[in-house]
Amino acid sequence: MRNSRLVINRCQAVAAHGKRCRQTPYMTSPFCWHHTARADREALRLQSPHGHEHSKELAERIVTADSLHERIEGVLAAKSAA
DSSP: OTTOTTOOBOOOOHHHHSSOOSSSOOBSSSSOHHHHHHHHHHHHHHHSOOHHHHHHHHHHHHHHHHHHHHHHHHHHHHHHHO
8 A cells, every 4th residue: 555656645735834734634636625725715705895895785685685575475465365
């Protein structure tokens, strides 16, 4: 097993913090899932709306949800009346 070409190497996540990753001690790729996921989360955080944009988007979602609820009640009332 030692001479196998599929030897699992320790994570070489040097780009993340300058030393081997202790979160995932055994990995087959040069970058571990821990730091890849962290980079993905950071990218999503930077892309998400902030401040006024976030408030506007949240308000639109609330209004849409309220109007959807009213439309459903109207349809149910029409069905029960028929």
